[in-house]
Amino acid sequence: MTADAHIPQEDLALYALQALSEEEASAVRVHLKGCDVCRNEAAELSGDLALVALSAEERPLPEGAHERLMARIAVDAKQEGREAAKPVVSIADTKPARPVYSSIPWAAVAAMLVFAFALMMKIGDMHRELQQKSDQLAQQAAASSRAQRVLDVLTASSAQRVLLTAAKTKPAPSARAVYLAASGSLIFQANDLDPLPTGKAYELWVIPANGKAPIPAGLFRPDAAGSASVILPPLPTGVPAKAFGVTVERAEGSDTPTAPILLAGAAAGE
Ligand SMILES: [Zn+2]
Structure with missing residues (x-):
């Protein structure tokens, strides 16, 4: 992470997860102040993570899982990140050359995939729940409007009230x-x-x-x-x-x- 190279996506992810060391994090902050490209990228990642955080509210991770995950990501990032630390493209270079696939911390990617999957499941659940609710509402509305129609017919002064009887018999009260x-x-x-x-x-x-x-x-x-x-x-x-x-x-x-x-x-x- 030098001043004239963009910050690798995985580092931005770790930054958004607050998994960087204080030293690394402040370097990222400095870079983000001066770089729209990385700032947008970071905002997008944070947005994703915020969604994950929201979606996780009702079904919290098991005790300690968050810490273990963070530790794992931090270790992977240090090992892989250091070895492959050839970040890379100067700002002068017009192509925002993003992924350096070999250096992606796979634990972080896996974690993101798990989160994304959990998010999809959650959205699916919410969608089904919403569908059920709206079906119920529609049924209730239909039942209530039918009841209202029955009452309207029975009470309407303009309704024709007819008793059918055997022909030519004067109907009794x-x-x-x-x-x-x-x-x-x-x-x-x-x-x-x-x-x-x-x-x-x-x-x-x-x-x-x-x-x-x-x-x-x-x-x-x-x-x-x-x-x-x-x-x-x-x-x-x-x-x-x-x-x-x-x-x-x-x-x-x-x-x-x-x-x-x-x-x-x-x-x-x-
Ligand atoms: Zn940048």
């Missing part, structure tokens, strides 16, 4: 309830309801499986076609239902159902 006791969620849809006198409303009831009093679950009036729905009325959670019923009550609703029960359905499994 009917309704369907979908109930999730754990969250107290209820969706109810009725068809072919008879019109109500003014001042009256239909009222839906949840009849609890535990024998307690019926719980009012919403007032509703049918539209011109006789359809009505009750979507997610406020209900207590965790009350399994024995049955559902519909009565006619005064418009503001009642605390207890008034006979007769016009529509009733037992919940399956109770």
Whole structure:
């Protein structure tokens, strides 16, 4: 490493690894101040090593491996570097004559290859992880948008609600309830309801499986076609239902159902 020769790449690597002696390192520093070519080279090497350092964060080297590696590189560099120390090309020479292959410290090269391989594996892992995450996100988004569409259709006032029956039969009033006791969620849809006198409303009831009093679950009036729905009325959670019923009550609703029960359905499994 004289003032008028470029610094061999392996020495720059050792410098970046801080594996040079203080004396050698300061010679390199002096040269780097005055030489763009070597400075760029050193910056590139340091960048590579910084990447390696980052990639190694989650999977640290075994205890002492770093020290052993550094020692090994330092020894190799001294032996091979000294013998082959014919560095080489003056700055005046326009070709940046880089590699002097015979003098490359192979332990350092091997170490770099190992690091590079570890880095590639790491990048591969991260890529796979990212792919999985984005697949999951896409699935969740799809599921949630489907659920939203189901709700949109069920609640849309413009939806056509059609019950198919045997031809030429006047359809009787009917309704369907979908109930999730754990969250107290209820969706109810009725068809072919008879019109109500003014001042009256239909009222839906949840009849609890535990024998307690019926719980009012919403007032509703049918539209011109006789359809009505009750979507997610406020209900207590965790009350399994024995049955559902519909009565006619005064418009503001009642605390207890008034006979007769016009529509009733037992919940399956109770
Ligand atoms: Zn140089």
